[in-house]
Amino acid sequence: MSGEPPQPAPLVRDLAPTRPFIAPEELARRSGRASLIRLGANESAFGPPSEALAAMRAEIERASWYGDPESMELREALAARHGCHVENITVGAGIDDLLGLAVRAYLAPGDVSVATLGSYPTYAYHVTGYGATLATVPYRDDGSIDLEGLAARAHATRARHVYLANPDNPSGSFAPASDVRAFADALPPGALFVLDEAYGDFVPAPELLAEPIDPRIVRMRTFSKAFGLAGARIAYCIADRSVIAAFAKIRLQFGVNRIAQAGALAALGAHAYVADVVREVERGRADYEALGARLGLGTIPSRTNFVCFDLGTRARAEAMVDALLERGVFIRKPGAAPLDRYVRVTVGTESERAAFATSFAEALALAGANPATCP
Amino acid sequence: MSGEPPQPAPLVRDLAPTRPFIAPEELARRSGRASLIRLGANESAFGPPSEALAAMRAEIERASWYGDPESMELREALAARHGCHVENITVGAGIDDLLGLAVRAYLAPGDVSVATLGSYPTYAYHVTGYGATLATVPYRDDGSIDLEGLAARAHATRARHVYLANPDNPSGSFAPASDVRAFADALPPGALFVLDEAYGDFVPAPELLAEPIDPRIVRMRTFSKAFGLAGARIAYCIADRSVIAAFAKIRLQFGVNRIAQAGALAALGAHAYVADVVREVERGRADYEALGARLGLGTIPSRTNFVCFDLGTRARAEAMVDALLERGVFIRKPGAAPLDRYVRVTVGTESERAAFATSFAEALALAGANPATCP
Numbered sequence: 001m002s003g004e005p006p007q008p009a010p011l012v013r014d015l016a017p018t019r020p021f022i023a024p025e026e027l028a029r030r031s032g033r034a035s036l037i038r039l040g041a042n043e044s045a046f047g048p049p050s051e052a053l054a055a056m057r058a059e060i061e062r063a064s065w066y067g068d069p070e071s072m073e074l075r076e077a078l079a080a081r082h083g084c085h086v087e088n089i090t091v092g093a094g095i096d097d098l099l100g101l102a103v104r105a106y107l108a109p110g111d112v113s114v115a116t117l118g119s120y121p122t123y124a125y126h127v128t129g130y131g132a133t134l135a136t137v138p139y140r141d142d143g144s145i146d147l148e149g150l151a152a153r154a155h156a157t158r159a160r161h162v163y164l165a166n167p168d169n170p171s172g173s174f175a176p177a178s179d180v181r182a183f184a185d186a187l188p189p190g191a192l193f194v195l196d197e198a199y200g201d202f203v204p205a206p207e208l209l210a211e212p213i214d215p216r217i218v219r220m221r222t223f224s225k226a227f228g229l230a231g232a233r234i235a236y237c238i239a240d241r242s243v244i245a246a247f248a249k250i251r252l253q254f255g256v257n258r259i260a261q262a263g264a265l266a267a268l269g270a271h272a273y274v275a276d277v278v279r280e281v282e283r284g285r286a287d288y289e290a291l292g293a294r295l296g297l298g299t300i301p302s303r304t305n306f307v308c309f310d311l312g313t314r315a316r317a318e319a320m321v322d323a324l325l326e327r328g329v330f331i332r333k334p335g336a337a338p339l340d341r342y343v344r345v346t347v348g349t350e351s352e353r354a355a356f357a358t359s360f361a362e363a364l365a366l367a368g369a370n371p372a373t374c375p
Numbered sequence: 376m377s378g379e380p381p382q383p384a385p386l387v388r389d390l391a392p393t394r395p396f397i398a399p400e401e402l403a404r405r406s407g408r409a410s411l412i413r414l415g416a417n418e419s420a421f422g423p424p425s426e427a428l429a430a431m432r433a434e435i436e437r438a439s440w441y442g443d444p445e446s447m448e449l450r451e452a453l454a455a456r457h458g459c460h461v462e463n464i465t466v467g468a469g470i471d472d473l474l475g476l477a478v479r480a481y482l483a484p485g486d487v488s489v490a491t492l493g494s495y496p497t498y499a500y501h502v503t504g505y506g507a508t509l510a511t512v513p514y515r516d517d518g519s520i521d522l523e524g525l526a527a528r529a530h531a532t533r534a535r536h537v538y539l540a541n542p543d544n545p546s547g548s549f550a551p552a553s554d555v556r557a558f559a560d561a562l563p564p565g566a567l568f569v570l571d572e573a574y575g576d577f578v579p580a581p582e583l584l585a586e587p588i589d590p591r592i593v594r595m596r597t598f599s600k601a602f603g604l605a606g607a608r609i610a611y612c613i614a615d616r617s618v619i620a621a622f623a624k625i626r627l628q629f630g631v632n633r634i635a636q637a638g639a640l641a642a643l644g645a646h647a648y649v650a651d652v653v654r655e656v657e658r659g660r661a662d663y664e665a666l667g668a669r670l671g672l673g674t675i676p677s678r679t680n681f682v683c684f685d686l687g688t689r690a691r692a693e694a695m696v697d698a699l700l701e702r703g704v705f706i707r708k709p710g711a712a713p714l715d716r717y718v719r720v721t722v723g724t725e726s727e728r729a730a731f732a733t734s735f736a737e738a739l740a741l742a743g744a745n746p747a748t749c750p
Contacts (some may be wrong), residue, residue, distance in 0.1 A: 005590035006535070006567040008621040009483040015624045025443035044439045053435055056634070060431050063638065064419045064603040068400035093468055093608075096627055108384035122628070129625045160381070192381040215380035228439040231633030233468075246383040249390045250504045252475065253497070255468055257632040258606030259431070263438065 011109065011131045018128075020121040024330040031325055039346040039356055040330040042169065042199075042306050044228035045284075046277045046349070049270030052229065052263040059262035067258030074265045078236055081268065083211045087241045090248070093233040093255045095198050095220045098247075100126045102218055102237075105246045106161055106192045107132040113161035114154045116145055118170070118336030120196060123163050135159065141338050143171040143300035143308065147179060151186040162187055165196040167203060170334040170344045172302025177209050184217055192243070193217045198235075199304040201226035202278055215240035223260075225305060226274050226281075227267040232260035281305045284347030291357050295364055300342065308334070308342035309360075316367065317343050323363035329356055386484065386506045393503075395496040399705040411705040414721040414731055417544065417574075417681050419603035420659075421652045421724070424645030427604065427638040434637035442633030449640045453611055456643065458586045462616045465623070468608040468630045470573050470595045473622075475501045477593055477612075480621045481536055481567045482507040488536035489529045491520055493545070493711030495571060498538050510534065516713050518546040518675035518683065522554060526561040537562055540571040542578060545709040545719045547677025552584050559592060567618070568592045573610075574679040576601035577653055590615035598635075600680060601649050601656075602642040607635035656680045659722030666732050670739055675717065683709070683717035684735075691742065692718050698738035704731055 007013060024036050047053075071091035079086050092098040099122060107113060109131030115123060117136035127134045135157045137149040145168055154162050164183070167174040175183070184193050193216050200208055200221055209219065218239035224230035234256055237247075267274070288307040292299040298310035311317040317333050320343050324331050333343045348356060382388060399411050422428075446466035454461050467473040474497060482488060484506030490498060492511035502509045510532045512524040520543055529537050539558070542549040550558070559568050568591050575583055575596055584594065593614035599605035609631055612622075642649070663682040667674040673685035686692040692708050695718050699706050708718045723731060 003564060003589075003591050005615040005617045006481060006565050008480045009486070009535075011483065012480045012621055012624055017620065017624055019444075019623075020628060021444070023441065023444050025447065026445060029447070038440060041441055043441060047436075047439045053438070056435050056438065057432055059606075060428055060435075060634075061422075063428070063431065063606045064422045065413060066398065066416055066418060066599075066605045067608075069394075069396070069398045070401060072400065072404070093627070093630055093632075096629055100627065105383045105387045106381060108386065111384070160384075189378060190381050214378075216378050224441075230441045231434075231438045233442075233630065233632050240380040242380045245392065246387055248394075249387055249392055252468070252471055253395060254471055255608065255630075257468075257608050257635060259435075259634055260632060 015129060018125065020125045027325060027330055033328060036325070036328055036330040037348065037352055037355055038330050039348050039352065040332040041230070042225060042304070042346045043230045044225060044277060044305065045347065045352055046228060046280060048228035048263060049267050049273040051270045051273070052227070052267040055266035056259045056263040059259045062258065065258060066254050067256055067261050069253040071256060071261055074261050077265055077268050082238055084213055084238060088213055088238055088244060089236055090244050090251065091234065091236045091256055092251065093257070094224060095196060095222050095235045096122045097255065098220050098235055098237045099123050099194070099196070101247045101251055102192065102194050103127055103130050103132065103161065104250055111160045112157040113163060114150055114157060114159040115163035116150065118334050118339055119163065120165050120169050121335070123194070123196070132161070138337065139171060139339050143339060144173045145175060147175060147183045151183060154191060155188050159188065159191050161192050161194060163194045163196065165198065167199040167303040169199065169304065170308065170332070171339060172300050172304045172306055172308055174203065174303035176207055180209055184214060187216070191216070195219045198222045199225055201274065202281060202305060203303050213238060213240055215242070218243055223264045223267060226277055227264070228277070229260065229263055229267060232257060232263050234260040234264045281347045284353055287353050288345060288347065291360070295361060306344050306346045308339065308344050310342055312341055314340040317341050319367060320363060323367065324359055327359040327363065329359050390504060393500065395500045402700060402705055406700055408703055411700070411703055412723065412727055412730055413705050414723050414727065415705040415707040416605070417600060417679070417721045418605045419600060419652060419680065420722065420727055421603060421655060423603035423638060424642050424648035426645045426648070427602070427642040430641035431634045431638040434634045437633065440633060441629050442631055442636050444628040446631060446636055449636055452640055452643050457613055459588055459613060463588055463613055463619060464611055465619050465626065466609065466611045466631055467626065468632070469599060470571060470597050470610045471497045472630065473595050473610055473612045474498050474569070474571070476622045476626055477567065477569050478502055478505050478507065478536065479625055486535045487532040488538060489525055489532060489534040490538035491525065491543070493709050493714055494538065495540050495544050496710070498569070498571070513712065514546060514714050518714060519548045520550060522550060522558045526558060529566060530563050533563065534566050536567050536569060538569045538571065540573065542574040542678040544574065544679065545683065545707070546714060547675050547679045547681055547683055549578065549678035551582055555584055559589060562591070566591070570594045573597045574600055576649065577656060577680060578678050588613060588615055590617070593618050598639045598642060601652055602639070603652070604635065604638055604642060607638050608632060609635040609639045656722045659728055662728050663720060663722065666735070670736060681719050681721045683714065683719050685717055687716055689715040692716050694742060695738060698742065699734055702734040702738065704734050
């Protein structure tokens, strides 16, 4: 009648259960709150462009139709934006989806990937999840990426994948195009360079890698950050046709939501709104830097929509995340040394920034008064 | 400066490029039409419930926030619907996504899966894509599934996965719960039984497998068909906790669109509307059967939202798909013998059914008049 549940394949059976992120909804449930001020996931506090909202509202009427699995209209617009061909672009359900494709297509079990220790955890999740090995190099103490160290480690391990987020998450630091180009040239031949530019829209285009496409590099971009469409799950990558063709052999054909496709296409045209968001995010970063200075806390110079505050020790930083959660504010922190002494705070709206500043100052004062909770 | 593009991992390098489906958007582009009457992808012609449309419109305002990666509110509602626990449910971006998880988690490269030859092609796409081997058993000539043959093949190949769509796609045929239960009991121990119930909402619940959960079976359900949310990409599976826990180790945490989550939750409560859709689909099937009789074509009795018409030969069926496309009507056909002599037509609205009937009769008459195109 029933019987035992089957055993997973060895690779999955032996994986430790792990989740790259605990979401604010779950933290709210745990803490008994209906909602939190969301400054932990680097979502846009400014929402999508009105053009995207309108396009999505209209597209909802066609929600019973599958989206175009080729995302052709969107890819044509993206190809025009980036001066490449539609054959150089894959659209996916967020960069997380595209990172999974890049790992699955270019890393066999046992292959080595090199990344910065503590950088975007979902990349590491995929590397481990597909049975490859992640070799890491720590951040420099100032929060910048050790590009020379990464290149050396890639040679030493004969890495077939190298991951760089630029601008970086969770540090917020940034390497200019010339450094990224030199880094690409310093990598071992045959390695795929996975360049995660999720926060690239916060940096003027001339500071990023330009076309033509480098056949060794897959650049990933998203609608989740400056375009304000994180909940829609839509992103894309730009790469050599052969890389896009490899992804096409294994990607989920119908993985992208039709309403998201319409929203992304409209958002691409909303230049003025996105420029406003980028300026408002710059103002917010300046607010946070001033707040850090006022509170006597260092910050890492950021080119993203978040800022890291230096709490001095990992324990203090962890206690601060908890203390802010108690006050209804969701933030996150980097997991690995040397950045584990920081908390990472998304640029909110002006009123969210003010609410955060109040709670942060309050929690800091309390922590100072009660050293037992902050060793 | 540039260099050669990296080589994919051997498994992906050696995969033949393949796409489970060519979408109507691509067919429209090829044929120079702005749009087609969509009767080829078994989308709901009746749209989502108004409750779901309203919930999605409201949720668009929060599109800049990631969805809850645990889909907790939706899973609670689903657990109540199915009399199980949230720990028995994974929500994914369509059954395609969940099939990928089931293959990746339970089939190692070289393992064998057993399925009906010509059944849902995306399952085969995943099996091949993850380096496993698909062993097949043909449909019976009447379009029903050869359950005894599948079980025997599973034993002979020591299969670790067995796939059954019930109601089946592309045939539309259906095996009652008692047969499915007997089939599960006839499978080799240790095999995961992947039961795709994408069309399950068109069958009264008592005719489907009931709770309690059988630890050997993962049942897949979708919001794409009776609930009218194909474009939203949201589906779920019900299984033993250990199966759900295995999926949790590898699934895309943030893979589901926030607006889809809201729409699915609202759709679940729209009992009256969904019952109306099911009744209208029954009427449409009766229309199609009557049409077949009128045109002298056999049909396979269907429990889904589509009907297969017997054109006699594969060549005639292929020519009919092309002839309808020329008339602006998108349909599909089963790919493998013995069902390759059929065309598969989704139940449209009353006016779509009438338009299809006209084009179909016209194309048939023309084919009869010109035997060169229909050997």
